[in-house]
Amino acid sequence: MTIETSDGNNDVATFYNGTGTVPLAGKLRSMWGGNLHLGYWHDTDDDTPPDVATERLTDLVITCLEPKPGQRLLDIGCGVGKPATRLLTTHPVQVVGITISEAQVDQARARAADSGLADRARFEHADAMLMPFPDASFDGAWALESMFHMPDRAQVLAETSRVLRGQSRLAITDFVLRTPLGTAGKAVVDRMCATFGIHSISTLDEYVEQLGAHDFAVTNVRDISDNVLRTGILLADAMESVREQLVANGNATEVDAMINATREFATTAEFGYVIISAVRN
Incomplete structure (x- = not known):
């Protein structure tokens, strides 16, 4: 079962550019x-603070990539470049990041420059469904919580397959449906999709099948649902702590809906979260 929503990028760009009714992304970051x-x-029992826990997840994805010196790696949905910067500081590679948000491109470029990494980092405003790169131009790629934003995940996987060289590694973190959706679970998923610009969520089997259809062989799947769900609770608490800053111009209903949707994510059994490792055939 796959949950699919609208077919445009505007809602995703609006969320990350901070121009929506709830200018959330920058405050949460x-x-x-x-x-x-x-x-x-x-x-x-792990009481690690969120800033360290998020870096820990980045490191897990980097491990799945198995980066080698001199490789050119693609960051699909690079955000403001924090994960890419962490990769660059620990491995002698080059990174090209793409995002649909122009504001994120500016921030990622500034971050790389401030970190002294601009010579090995490039960030571009680009649509992952129509990548502006030649065939076989990368040695690996990752998509850290970006695939669920894509209006057509199959098209993104096709483009990723096209721009990767044979035997390149692909690492993906994404939401999946762990169990069949009941009425209540479907309502939560729908609210999450509407709130956070999520365009599709599928079962893991469907995900693996889709990767195979685009010349990727899945080498490992790690279900870390129980390890990450605390984020939803902490994130909802954090949003509540700055609720008055988020509320502006009569958007209290939207703010409260976002807080509730975030907390529901952490308490809905149907939601799962996985790290998928694959190799381009």
């Missing part, structure tokens, strides 16, 4: 140490 993705906690 500052709380999360510059990242805007889930954190990883080892167990219920």
